[in-house]
Amino acid sequence: MAAQVAAPTAEVAASPRWRLTHRWRRYLLVLPPLTVMIAFVVCGIFADLIAPGDPGDTNLLDRLEPPVFSGGTSEYPLGTDHVGRDIWTRVVHGAQVSLIVVLTVVPGAAAFGTMIGMFAGWRGGVVGQLLMRYVDVQLALPAILFAVLLGAVLGASLWNVILILLIWTWTVYARLIRAEVLSLKEREFVVASLAAGASNWWIMRKQLLPNVFNTIVVIMTLEIPIVIVAEASLSFLGVGAPVEQATWGRMISEARNYLTHAWWVMWMPGLALMLVALSGNLVGDWLRDLLDPRLRNLG
């Protein structure tokens, strides 16, 4: 959003003062979401230090305790849920699950999708055509339904969630990278390398990959919030990570029955999810405008 600040007239944009304030404004605007994302990563990595204790520990005597700022005790900073589990511990460990999923799915899908996209763009052929038709079909269909079906068939485990999300998200990379490679193929420097006898492998590694690198980074950033929300949606529908694992989606789903008299049970994981998704989007937008403004209409 920061990039859509009113377009300056030529002479204003050229003045050093405007450039400086404009740049600072953009940095200041991205600071809060960036802080949230950093906090998310820190919570995920150091979950056991920040919130020691088992997120699954129940205490039936302390059920539905309110958070500390709403009349509760400091023993449960964010209150407890319907079986007396500490919500703070669960939210922090939920961040860990989300982080694990993001750190495996996003690079994995990027690597696989880039490989397929480069192959389909550079070599093409029947196999490339078939692959792209498959990509079209998958992108046209509701991923959530296939994900839920696959989740139900495979059973509840974190690895299955990761596998499902990999299958779900690699197509985006494949389609965009293929389009980029198709246009790069016609550029003089690639044609010249071919004429000079460079191998396919050398061109892909030295000329194509560096040129699509920004695109890959931008899509990866934009995919982070998408993957987090997708994982939460699967958990919400009951086909995500197993019950022992605290996930934001499952916490929200379980809290639905206590909506009226214990608002915090639903709001704590929900706010965490919303904040991280929103911040991820804002940071992604910012990075995209910084690295590759051509991709503005992507998301």
Added chain:
Amino acid sequence: MEFANLLLIRLLQTILVIWVVVSIVFIFSRMIGNPETSLLPFDATNEDYERIRERLGLNDPMIVQYGRFIGDAVQGDLGYSFHRTGAALDIVAGKVLGTVKLTAAGLVVALGLGLPLGVFAALRRGSPLDWLARLIAVFGQATPSFWLGLMLIFFLATKVSWFPTAGSAGFRSLILPAFALGLLSAAGFMRLTRSGMIDVMSTDFIRTARAKGLTERTVILRHGLRHALIPVMTILGIELGRLIAGSVIIEVVFSWPGIGRLMIESILQSDYPTVQAGLVVIAASITLGNLIVDMSYRVIDPRIRMAAL
């Protein structure tokens, strides 16, 4: 003539998509899952398993099963539900109306919110309204729809009882789910309308229209908006697909009786025939919706009528 060719190609593509869906469902449910385990009680004997496998034809080679499955599917027979009584397709058909209602209401919200906001935001750039519109766009795109639905229930159905929390009793119960479903698409429509209007309003023919002495209203609506709507039309098909897909989770949140909730229930009960039928119906309606939008768009805008697929 060319138009007819195009239509034919697109129809063939639609059939291809449905075939792929049917095949994926077959692979998921037959090769990975075990339909017979969901049909028998825990204490069933090996003979029971053998009998039911024989009856369902699960002992035949996979390719034979697949051939039979496709043959039946072509005739509109997607098997009988494991858990409910009746043909799977009939059960799904009974829920179509609910999903259609919800999706249509979601589309109304998306367009009704997105278009006016986009136009006003473009005409008054930098105004509080523009900021509000952008705020809605950012939040609409970032908030998971099921969380938005739960927040709506929390504030508008439990804090103040303006709307029912769940169910499908009358028009009132449609408003919250429609809003939760439509907001994401509204954000997309708004962004496109806004940028389209900003581009159009600085063109020469708008200046000419103003110079002719037309009222500002006519200039904006008849000259400006018409042009700004073209990019909106292009994504209408995609957004329609998104709304149909999004309705699944919204139906679960609001206990709305539709295909989505039926499918989630069936998936958790391993009722594969119903899941198959539901997926086929949803995939078919998304591709058909895309087809209709695409074709009508070519009729409306002659410039791209003959352009490539």
